[in-house]
Amino acid sequence: MLSPNITNIAYLIAAVLFIFGLRGLAHPRTAVNGNRTAALGMILAIAVTLLSGRFEWQYIIIGVAIGGVLGAVAAMRIKMTAMPEMVGLFNGFGGAASVLVAGSALVAAMQHATAAGPDAQMKIATVATGIIGSVTFFGSYVAFGKLAEFLAVRWKLYTWQKIVKYGFSLIVTAGAVWFGVISINEAGVPLAAGLMLSGVLIGGLLLNKKDRFPGMNALKVILGAVAVILGVLVVLNPGNTMLFWVMVGAAGVLGVILTFSIGGADMPVVIALLNSYSGLAAAATGFVINNNVLIVSGSLVGASGIILTNIMCKAMNRSLANVLFGVLGPTGDTPSDDDVYAGKVKAASAEEIAMLFDGARRVAIVPGYGMAAAQAQHAVRDLANLLEQRGIEVDFAIHPVAGRMPGHMNVLLAEANVEYDKLREMDEVNPTLAQTDVAIVIGANDVVNPVARTDPSSPIAGMPIIDVDKARTVVVIKRSLSPGFAGIPNPLFALDNTLMFFNDGKKAVLDIITAVKES
């Protein structure tokens, strides 16, 4: 067995490795080693933990084996287009693990309690972990469900979606009711009923087909207050573990409602925020079990999530409060589709678009979620390579909230072997667009809507956009004139210098490639 000092020094080394690892992410060249450095830190921390005490091994071995296989399979098989779903889900696992560790530590502490009981730090930290972790877990499940398009939707679901959707609701509800029933004698009727109620609420709310209902914001405030009040009660009566679980339940309902109302455009913000919560939950767990490495790593992750959340909010010109409580959507005085589009939209064929590249010197490609949905990234890369062979300079212009999570487009284009120095940020690309001959917008909408600059009453007013309308010609590849997440028409489509190519993203790009080769 290792002495506590050696263990703690090894934890310190692990924390330093995490910091070096994250620092490696400052550049694509050093990033692979950075991630491996952090992984090494994790292995060290785990190894030292297992060497520092005497354990009953069966739960440890079985748990690590199950989790390891599930994690490895998920990591190897996930498609790059589905990264937002995976990160969303994994945030939730982190939150759940923190809640369970805090709960388990509370039970263990009460079992071995001295006359004084657990100290104030542990009690308060347990409450904080329970609330943050539970909001993270249930919020992340909702984010996952909305990204995988089986929660809050009206259309017909695939079989696996039905299994996950109804299975999860059933397990949460049945689990809460069962736990309430078996502990009704020990915990008393009010607490048992409270737990059952929260389980039923979570299970039921998740089946809702609309993402908003009246009184939702008031409910968010009330549930937050209830969770905090229950938390205070837990601190005063740490021996009553049922109280802890009712608090976790109330926080769970809060997590569901907070995330449920958030629309697709705001998903990058929510995922970043939940990422931050999962870190803060881990840090809070560190306060529960008095462990420095948990605190350091948790705060690194918490800080990372906060920074990303802030970047995403800025990129949409919205405050965090507005994302969490506000409604993004068309207002009464938004012009109708007919006013904007009637008679002005020009549809083009692949051949006409191919002709645009004759004599072009600069082309900018602006991808959006539609590129991911159509799995068009490889075709887009081929088009870019083809144009470069003809001596045209090709850049990719990436809006910070393009796609459904921060950096989503960059990962897809990297998967397709586009060099990272061709991926340009919005601020870098905007000044060059006036000298760009052709801007190709593929599957993006709101992030190129000039209304953000021109109409102060628009729901996206003030949002920084990629100024494709300043390019000499704009080609928009899109299935139809349907609006983006903001639900408003886009006058870009009706501009004199815009050509619409109505088609599936991948097929459209392949058609253009064929046409360019033939011309």
Next chain:
Amino acid sequence: MDGFVMILTIFVLALFVGFEIITKVPPTLHTPLMSGSNAISGITIIGALVLAGRMDGSPLAQIMAFVAVIFATINVVGGFLVTDRMLKMFKKKD
């Protein structure tokens, strides 16, 4: 409360270190940053392992910790592997 002030200090300082290094991560790597930091937040596994393996633990506490071990391991293993897979794609061709 001495111990508490100590770890509170560590918490606050670590937040500042976090802000300093994360601001330097370029937008192009934000997705791997999220999945990688997610794996790091799986550090709760340390608490889960100790509680799951306690020889004098109550069955309830152990089962909760067991489930926590599963969740945290998924986070750690899945998070680091998927980040590695992504980062390997960010290569510059010569």
